[in-house]
Amino acid sequence: xxxxxxxxxxxxxxxxxxxxRKLWLVFGVVCILFVVLIGRVMYIQRTSGEKYExxxxxxxxxxxxxxxxxxxxxxxxxxxxxxxxxxxYNVILDCxxxxxxxxxxxxxxxxxxxxxxxxxxxxxxxKIREQLEDNPTSQxxxxxxxxxxxxxxxxxxxQESDDYKNKVFGIWFEKEYIRQYPYNxxxxxxxGYASSGNVGVIGLENKYSSVLNGVNGRTYGYLNSDSNxxxxxxxxxxxxxxxxxxxxxxxxxxEKAVADWNNKTMEQWNAxxxxxxxxxxxxxxxxxxxxxxxxxxxxxxxxxxxxxxxPRDLSGFFSEEQLAEMSTDDKMDELxxxxxxxxxxxxxxxxxxxxxxxxxxxxxxGALNGDETYYCDGGEMIAGYPKLVKCVAYKKGGHGTQNIAxxxxxxxxxxxxxxxxxxxxxxxxxxxxIFGFGQKTGIDLTGEASTAGLIYSEQDLNxxxxxxxxxxxxxxxxxxIQLATGFSSLINGGNLYEPHLVTKITDSNGNTVQEIxxxxxxxxxxxxxGELLRGYLEYVVSNGTGKTAxxxxxxxxxxxxxxxxxxxxxxxxxxxxxxxxxxxxxxVVVYVIVDEPGVGAVGDNQAHSSFAQEICHxxxxxxxxxxxxxxxxxxxxxxxxxxSLTEAAQNTPQDExxxxxxxxxxxxxxxxxxxxxxxPEGETN
Numbered sequence: 001x002x003x004x005x006x007x008x009x010x011x012x013x014x015x016x017x018x019x020x021r022k023l024w025l026v027f028g029v030v031c032i033l034f035v036v037l038i039g040r041v042m043y044i045q046r047t048s049g050e051k052y053e054x055x056x057x058x059x060x061x062x063x064x065x066x067x068x069x070x071x072x073x074x075x076x077x078x079x080x081x082x083x084x085x086x087x088x089y090n091v092i093l094d095c096x097x098x099x100x101x102x103x104x105x106x107x108x109x110x111x112x113x114x115x116x117x118x119x120x121x122x123x124x125x126x127k128i129r130e131q132l133e134d135n136p137t138s139q140x141x142x143x144x145x146x147x148x149x150x151x152x153x154x155x156x157x158x159q160e161s162d163d164y165k166n167k168v169f170g171i172w173f174e175k176e177y178i179r180q181y182p183y184n185x186x187x188x189x190x191x192g193y194a195s196s197g198n199v200g201v202i203g204l205e206n207k208y209s210s211v212l213n214g215v216n217g218r219t220y221g222y223l224n225s226d227s228n229x230x231x232x233x234x235x236x237x238x239x240x241x242x243x244x245x246x247x248x249x250x251x252x253x254x255e256k257a258v259a260d261w262n263n264k265t266m267e268q269w270n271a272x273x274x275x276x277x278x279x280x281x282x283x284x285x286x287x288x289x290x291x292x293x294x295x296x297x298x299x300x301x302x303x304x305x306x307x308x309x310x311p312r313d314l315s316g317f318f319s320e321e322q323l324a325e326m327s328t329d330d331k332m333d334e335l336x337x338x339x340x341x342x343x344x345x346x347x348x349x350x351x352x353x354x355x356x357x358x359x360x361x362x363x364x365x366g367a368l369n370g371d372e373t374y375y376c377d378g379g380e381m382i383a384g385y386p387k388l389v390k391c392v393a394y395k396k397g398g399h400g401t402q403n404i405a406x407x408x409x410x411x412x413x414x415x416x417x418x419x420x421x422x423x424x425x426x427x428x429x430x431x432x433x434i435f436g437f438g439q440k441t442g443i444d445l446t447g448e449a450s451t452a453g454l455i456y457s458e459q460d461l462n463x464x465x466x467x468x469x470x471x472x473x474x475x476x477x478x479x480x481i482q483l484a485t486g487f488s489s490l491i492n493g494g495n496l497y498e499p500h501l502v503t504k505i506t507d508s509n510g511n512t513v514q515e516i517x518x519x520x521x522x523x524x525x526x527x528x529x530g531e532l533l534r535g536y537l538e539y540v541v542s543n544g545t546g547k548t549a550x551x552x553x554x555x556x557x558x559x560x561x562x563x564x565x566x567x568x569x570x571x572x573x574x575x576x577x578x579x580x581x582x583x584x585x586x587x588v589v590v591y592v593i594v595d596e597p598g599v600g601a602v603g604d605n606q607a608h609s610s611f612a613q614e615i616c617h618x619x620x621x622x623x624x625x626x627x628x629x630x631x632x633x634x635x636x637x638x639x640x641x642x643x644s645l646t647e648a649a650q651n652t653p654q655d656e657x658x659x660x661x662x663x664x665x666x667x668x669x670x671x672x673x674x675x676x677x678x679x680p681e682g683e684t685n
Contacts (some may be wrong), residue, residue: 098170295497409544
């Protein structure tokens with residue numbers, strides 16, 4: 001057959017279609033894989049981009065600089081900054097850059113050194129030259145630490161001036177922050193301080209350290225494949241701020257009242273005993289001001305105190321000779337004592353400030369109806385105990401017949417011992433727990449002392465003498481914050497609030513991160529029982545042992561306390577007063593303790609609750625108008641009272657107070673030589 005006549009072959013359409021389908025399938029699969037790959041890359045970039053960016057950067061030649069975060073502020077209730085971080089700068093020398101530029105521009109080393117020495121007195125010219133010679137390629141030499149922003153700016157302004165422009169090289173500044181406390185000693189143990197590295201050591205700085213701290217940023221500088229400098233910056237995240245219920249004005253008033261009393265007492269002691277060692281106003285004095293309806297703390301004061309900007313300075317407590325003889329450990333022990341917040345760490349026998357609790361548990365349970373009368377003949381004989389447990393009025397033959405208001409007003413131990421026999425050990429132990437004794441309050445501070453092992457169990461209270469002495473606040477321990485929290489529940493209608501200082505957390509821009517609301521832990525007593533107690537406690541101030549704490553024009557209630565410290569018979573006392581105002585609608589509680597008033601004084605000179613009342617009076621007198629609590633006096637009467645107080649303060653010598661036998665002068669627990677001197681196991685005082 002000829003070629004012209006050769007039959008043309010037809011394409012196999014079936015095979016072509018199969019091949020096309022396979023190609024489309026492969027193409028589709030490839031497209032899908034690309035989509036999945038792109039999606040995966042986008043996912044990784046979004047979720048782990050920063051992580052892989054750092055890995056890539058770490059594999060290249062680069063330099064990195066930390067961008068420090070700014071620790072958050074501590075702010076009082078009215079927005080006053082109590083603790084803040086201010087920026088300071090380390091002066092850094094880059095020897096390599098300076099030496100390289102000297103080769104290009106002769107004289108730049110001398111010009112740079114002159115400018116540095118002129119702006120920073122703490123930097124020695126010789127040190128710079130030494131570093132340039134000994135470490136010519138070093139790019140990080142610290143010449144000075146923590147210079148101020150003003151000094152840094154002055155250097156940079158001069159560097160840009162005509163005399164120095166393009167003649168100064170190799171000097172740069174590394175930013176960091178230091179903690180500052182604008183009010184130095186104000187609320188020192190409560191605020192606490194932070195050491196280098198933003199580590200909170202004590203107080204709120206310690207408790208809220210993780211909230212106040214942020215996250216450092218970093219600047220990465222590296223050379224790419226073309227030897228060009230690339231930079232990536234990850235900004236720092238600044239810490240949050242904490243807003244307190246603490247009020248700088250109330251804190252200042254309370255601190256001044258405490259300091260004035262101690263200074264006056266110290267001066268009087270030194271004047272009366274010129275040939276003896278100098279005395280102090282007290283071993284400790286503390287004041288606590290709080291809102292009974294929320295648990296918020298307005299002020300927390302202790303004496304002696306320390307400077308937050310120089311917390312390790314002991315020169316105000318010891319002479320140079322004493323400090324020279326002290327070991328490092330001894331100094332640390334003394335610092336730890338000073339740094340402790342007395343209001344939450346110190347345990348003591350409450351004395352007669354506990355008596356309202358005994359009355360409250362009796363009325364609440366029906367063991368007492370409020371109409372009882374008691375006869376005080378000066379003391380009680382307790383079954384199984386060989387001696388008379390005396391009342392403060394023992395030398396006068398007792399208080400005679402009294403109702404409950406008069407019992408509290410006279411601070412009569414005899415009547416309390418009669419009451420507690422009716423109340424019984426089971427109810428007493430139960431309500432001690434309900435009021436929070438033996439338990440931590442949960443206040444937002446570190447270091448709160450535990451008193452779990454410092455109170456009697458129900459089994460222990462089956463002993464008649466233990467029950468009797470516990471009824472008037474002897475032989476068990478509490479803390480200031482514990483007693484003040486429980487006392488607040490007695491006058492606010494029975495709500496036991498968790499005490500707290502921080503009310504809000506905000507970010508560095510002032511936006512609210514968290515609101516901290518008041519927390520009711522439990523119900524202690526009924527509102528009816530609370531109303532009775534408020535009336536009884538007002539009578540203590542108007543007619544009884546608490547007269548010194550009263551303020552004209554205001555209805556104030558409260559209770560005095562005088563407790564002899566262990567060992568019994570050492571004539572060392574802790575005196576106190578806890579009060580509230582106004583009686584019909586309590587808005588504030590003030591609790592003051594004076595531990596060993598007039599250190600060095602012996603005998604009954606210390607046993608006056610009027611010492612604590614005087615401080616409490618001065619606090620109430622100023623904070624009640626400040627809080628907007630109206631006085632019942634006219635403007636003219638208020639002016640007369642203010643004038644008389646000013647004149648008395650200038651011209652009248654210190655009132656020495658009465659004796660423990662007179663209601664006006666104070667009160668005490670039972671005669672310490674006639675009561676048990678064995679505290680619960682583990683007691684410290």
